Amino acid sequence: MNMAKSGALVLDAEALYAELRGAVQPLVAAGARLVGVTSGGAWLAERMHQDLGLSGKPGVISSVMHRDDFARRGLASGGAQTLLPFEVEGADILLLDDVLYTGRTIRAVLNELFDYGRPARVRLAVLVDRGGRELPVAADIAAARIALSADQSLALARDASGAFSFQVEGA
């Protein structure tokens, strides 16, 4: 039931999550701080933080204040605000997001992050890299790398029990 199908494409979000968690664990053990990008990435960070038995709370970061489509789309409403419960200055940061696409959200998130201080290092881990980059942004870790066309949309969903699934829409 966690399978999303679009033609031949099948994405098992729970399996991808388990793979991503395995890849993230050593980085966290070496001191990286988890920061989830709202909203899908924040869910990932929240669950991973718990599954890895970490203390405190993971960071949450929002792209809203730095989006480059503000003039066209206005201010997005809803979504959690940036909340970084640790000192950003000098921190080793691991950004988590569900889907990496154009790279514009990550660009905005990096700007947001630097408003709080100068981290020592920032890396990016995603469940799915779907291609279609419009900026020189890359994921350090991606549980899956696929190619979707621009008219398809891919988004992570979370059900009441906290289980992840992917929704693929469009052609």
Added chain:
Amino acid sequence: MLSKRNPQLNKNGELIHLLSTEGLSRDILTHILDTASSFVSVNDREVKKVPLLRGKSVFNLFFENSTRTRTTFEIAAKRLSADVINLDIARSSAAKGESLLDTIANLSAMAADIFVVRHGESGAPYLIAQHVAPHVHVVNAGDGRHAHPTQGLLDMYTIRHYKKDFTQLTVAVVGDVLHSRVARSDIHALTTLGCPEVRVVGPRTLVPADMREMGVRVFHDLEEGIRGCDVVIMLRLQNERMSGALLPSSQEYFKSFGLTPQKLQLAKPDAIVMHPGPINRGVEIDSAVVDGAQSVILPQVTFGIAVRMAVMSIVAGNEA
């Protein structure tokens, strides 16, 4: 094109000007308050600025004096990375006889994106909104006795911050309601947000006759009016707007309508006390209340910046 029904909204029902809290839906009011809450935390950042209005020019047009409101708009615009131009119109072109619309046309030619307007005449910001280009936005910073919507919204933000929910609250607006654009903006917003009991408290000469039509309960006795209230909004006695003998004296006024710690005990024990400022200590409110534990007057000022950031960034993102 401005919507015929409500000049503040475009045809998609999005906010393009903020002229009054009257006629704004609960969804729009709530969206503004939610957006403001995301700006409150900008204060906690190393870089206390976000780039949403980078490259935009905000013109503060104050045809009437105001230090606090103008300053908070200026800070709000600067935190959004806008360029801010302050025009003390009261002392410049208007004094030379230029018409309001000619002033606006000239400033538009200087590439203004947002006009923040305070004017002694009710309705002046509406007139401006009807004549600006589609990409230009107008925010009313107080017009005559009519409206002061950002003050109304920051009051709603403050109430929501301390009381969480409007649907169980009794709110009293106390004092010189007649001259108060704040009172009108508060009452419209409170009603829309679902506040079940809004009271207006003041002497007969300072409470306009149409108040009951706005759906409020009118009291002419302070003790009765604030009894059991969750929120007490004190208004400034506006001596400069008074013509004729509406009041015997400010000492007399304090005796009947000044909020003292003793009188405040009639409100709920956790009631908050608000005031739009500037405060006349010993006229409408006792110093001990201003500085007391129930006063949220200074947090109101801080929230006012976030609310004005929210309003400017929301209107700037919507095209007429």
